[in-house]
Amino acid sequence: MIVEDLAVARGGVPVLEGLSFRLVAGAALILRGPNGVGKTTLLRTLAGLQPALAGRVSVPAESIAYAAHADGLKAVLTVEENLRFWAAIHGTGAVETALEAMDLRGLRGRMAANLSAGQKRRLGLARLLVTGRAIWLLDEPTVSLDAGSVALFGSVVRAHLAAGGAALMATHIDLGLAEAGVLDLSPYRAKAPAAGGRIGQFDEAFG
């Protein structure tokens, strides 16, 4: 994935600009920066959920798996049904390996409504494995995970990287990925229009 001179906006207000980086297969990049700097906005833009204000993002088609704050789980479906649905949508059958990898085997028949917050998160992350996609965009993946689960997820990410995948994650918690690069977003914060920055497009929502 190659990002060149990207500018992103949230609600019509530019938050980041002049951002360029390159993410190659087998590499992980951790986004850092204070709250509100635009980590989520950047990830949503890269996932194709919102248009970039300027710049170019080059990614192979259909290669991005996005994990947001919300896990996209249905409370009245069981763990296995939730996962099978996403596997079917993505046309893969890797449900068993995903259950195994995120330690969810014992919970497969449990309704998602009866899971703890950390278990829900594990299920949400297991979804990444059934997408079969190479580039993972992770938005605070470790929220509500205990230390053991964080380590488990760290090893899942490492296995994904070893298999030729890539990961871009916004996180404040150390996943134990010593090889991951760190990208601090603070220097790319958009300047105010008065200071010569880009003027937000008021009609962005209609563009």
Added chain:
Amino acid sequence: MGALLSRDLRLAMRAGGGFGLGLAFFLLLAVLVPLGVGPEGGVLGKIAPGILWVGALLSCLLSLDRIFALDFEDGSLDLLATSPMPLEAVVAVKALAHWLVTGLPLTAVAPVLGVLLNLPVEGYGWLVLSLLLGTPALSVIGAFGAALVVGVKRGGLLLSLLVLPLYVPTLIFGAEVVKRGAAGLEVVVPLLLLAGITLGAAALLPFAAAAAIRVNLR
């Protein structure tokens, strides 16, 4: 696509899924109207086609905001938008699922409620046929309205205001089919117009709805 359809149907059938809500409303309306109107002078039989169609329409309206709002809240809509499935197909499948859990059951129970409303015998076939042809339009138009208000907090009121005018042609021609059929008159013209509305809506609105969702997800 089959996976999304079966998931939506399963969600509707499980606890809190909202299946039966529209049906119960339809049933209540058809039971209460005869009590309110009273038995005299064949009034009931005359207004039965209109009452049944208005009832079906309002029942459909009840569950519309669930089509996308629930998926938006739990984040599934974001994930579906980044999945290999085109959003247009997501809309079409969700509209179909909505019709299967509201329009189709409504069509099935309508003849029974026709008895309660003293609908003339000649009207029953046309009632079922007109609902079968017309209710898919209600679901597709409703899915379009739901797509427009997805992400709006308590968008239900806005949704009703947006969708009701779009429902008017379906209501007029649907009720007209039953009225004419019950009176033994020619029904081909309203029937064709009703089918035309449904086909047109099903062909065009998934694209409009997908575009609306893309804007609302930003």
